[in-house]
Amino acid sequence: MRPEAVAYRFRMEASTGASGDEIGLSERLRHIRREVERARSALLERWQEPARGPAHASVANLAAYIALRRNDLSELQLDLAARGLSSLGRSEAHVLETIDAVIEAVRGAPDADGARVRAAMERAAALLRARTDALLGPAPDSRWTRFLVTLPSRAAEDRDYVRELVRRGMDCARVNLAHDAEPAWEAMIENVRRAARDAGCECRIVADLCGPKLRLGAIAPGPAILRVKPERDPVGRVVRPAVVLLDGSGRRGEPASRDERGEERPARLAVPRPWLASLEPGDEIHFRDTRDRRRALVVRARTGANEVRCECEDGAWIAVGTALRRRRAGRSGPVVRTGDFVPPPGVIRVRTGDALLLTSGDRPGEPARRDDRGRILAPAHVSCSEAAVFPFLRAGQHVWIDDGRIEARIDAVDAEGAHLRVTQARAGGDPIRAARGVNFPETQLDLPALSERDLGDLDFAVPRADVIGLSFVQRPSDVDQLAAEIAARGRPGLGIIAKIETQLGIHNLPDILVRGMAGQPFGVMIARGDLAVEIGYERLAEMQEEMLWLCEAAHVPVIWATQVLETLVKQRLPSRAEITDAAMAERAECIMLNKGPYVFDALAMLENVVARMERHQKKKTAQLRALGWWERVQSLGA
DSSP states (O other): OOHHHHHHHHHHHHHHSSOTTTSOHHHHHHHHHHHHHHHHHHHHHHTHHHHHSTTHHHHHHHHHHHHHTTSOOHHHHHHHHHTTOOOSTTOTTSHHHHHHHHHHHHHTOOOTTOHHHHHHHHHHHHHHHHHHHHHHOOOOTTOSSEEEEEOOGGGGTOHHHHHHHHHHTOOEEEEETTSSOHHHHHHHHHHHHHHHHHHTSOOEEEEEOOOSOOBBOOBOOOOSEEEEOOEEOTTSOEEEOEEEEEEOSSOOBBOOEEOTTSOEEOEEEEOOHHHHHTOOTTOEEEEEOTTOOEEEEEEEEEEETTEEEEEESSOEEEETTOEEEEEETTEEEEEEEOOOBOOOOOEEEEOTTOEEEEESSSOOBBOOEEOTTSOEEEOEEEEBSOGGGGGGOOTTOEEEETTTTEEEEEEEEETTEEEEEEEEOOTTOEEEETTOBEEOTTSOOOOOSSOHHHHHHHHHHTTTOSEEEETTOOSHHHHHHHHHHHHHTTOTTOEEEEEEOSHHHHHTHHHHHHHHHTSSSEEEEEEHHHHHHHHOHHHHHHHHHHHHHHHHHTTOOEEEESSTTHHHHHHSOOOHHHHHHHHHHTTSSEEEEOOOTTHHHHHHHHHHHHHHHHHHEETTEEOOOOOHHHHHHHHHHO
16 A cells, blocks of 8 residues: 555544444545545635636636545546546535535435536636637637647748648637747737738637746857759769859858758858859859868759759858869860858857856857867857756756756866866757756745846837737746736736746746636646656656646646647657657647748647547546447458
């Protein structure tokens, strides 16, 4: 027997004067009922003001659920199941009514038609439905679960793209205020509003504040080198030459990349316009790259007034000022030099065992400096976006970088910053890039819930959005502060989403729920990205379940977020685990998709999976609809 169950039995024996074997099932249930009532009353005394407010029924049920789950009920569960009775495992939304119904069933005097529990279930479902509608808008006809989609920068310029998102099932649009700027946000919101009007539906705007998200600072850009890389087969033969655009418009060159649609953008080289005008298809442009290797570009077509498309069948590294010589019919033309181009973003590559200095200043990060023999003269360094964290850091604490991809330990903290030692990275090293997240899961940080930037962003968001999302909510006072700032800007009824992504946020979740639902429309986001880093990946599955149960007990809508169908969104091919995750997400009131080139495919897949699962499952309760699939299988085999 588990230690918690043993402790519970000892309490039962002490209160009843009987041994564990002599205590009847009915008496054990009544004892639990009394314990739940006592603990519930104590919690309601603590939550006096919310308990008397409009959310009193939900506050009372939440208190009862917390009181019930303080006991280890595993042994009782088995005894009830053996008698074919309710195991209390689906009592979240109506705790006391379920306990009473089970007691009556054990005593042989059940509520014949289950009217009381059914009424309690209907009241709880109505409360959750009303609160979800108030926060996220009405549900579509095809499903109960809403879809929240993070808008990319493209949504500010491409109205057809936003219109297609709405048509494909986007019920709420997330404007991430950590990216872009006010003109882009304004355009995104206007495009969503227009698309919803045209479609005759409602699509809520969720403006997501940065909150105290800790990020790495800028990293010095890499050298201005343009790499040309053709595609080769397994034995090294070129199957697709690299494409390079020669540009005479005066704009800077840039390396090859992909746009938000996932489409390739070729590398671009700046060249003098008069020389570009003289080029013809078939011309060869000869040069030596940074490794002093002879290379050639072949002109294929003129694709614009100031643009020529070339191909290269050899890899090359091209620097600013590289000499280019045109050859036509074996004869050479004049020499010109390449112009400036955008250097690639800075990257610091670290390996296990490397030193890394985390600083509080604005100095751009740089890789380690080495001498001619490769010995380190100065370790790599990068800054943290929030200088206020450094007084809380201590030697021995762990630091996670880039959503947990890189783990480090603090060796020392001094006037320079925090001296880290990388303890986990891939064998070939991992890149550190600017603006990536940094987490301190073992450090109790006392940072304000709203930064100066957040307060400025609220000035924009409050008049325009339907819901405000706050990252890294850790205390009930964080919700109070946001609600006060919203009210000060003239919209006290604006919805709030508390994003739970730290250990302290989980610990304080009951108080956060009570404070949040006592006022404006309110919901909770299980932000699984930072949450996994903060509590450990191995605990994530357990904690997201417990958060779902607690929110159901409070009749508060939940948003299931982070990496839902991530590889489908990014690469158009979902993993099997992601499909299972999407099916599990149906138990939440809303599912969030991140931006990516294949988000339309992800919406279609999510619509299919969620619609199917809603016929089988409602929260934790199996609907037990007929399994027609097995009948078909049997008929085929007959």
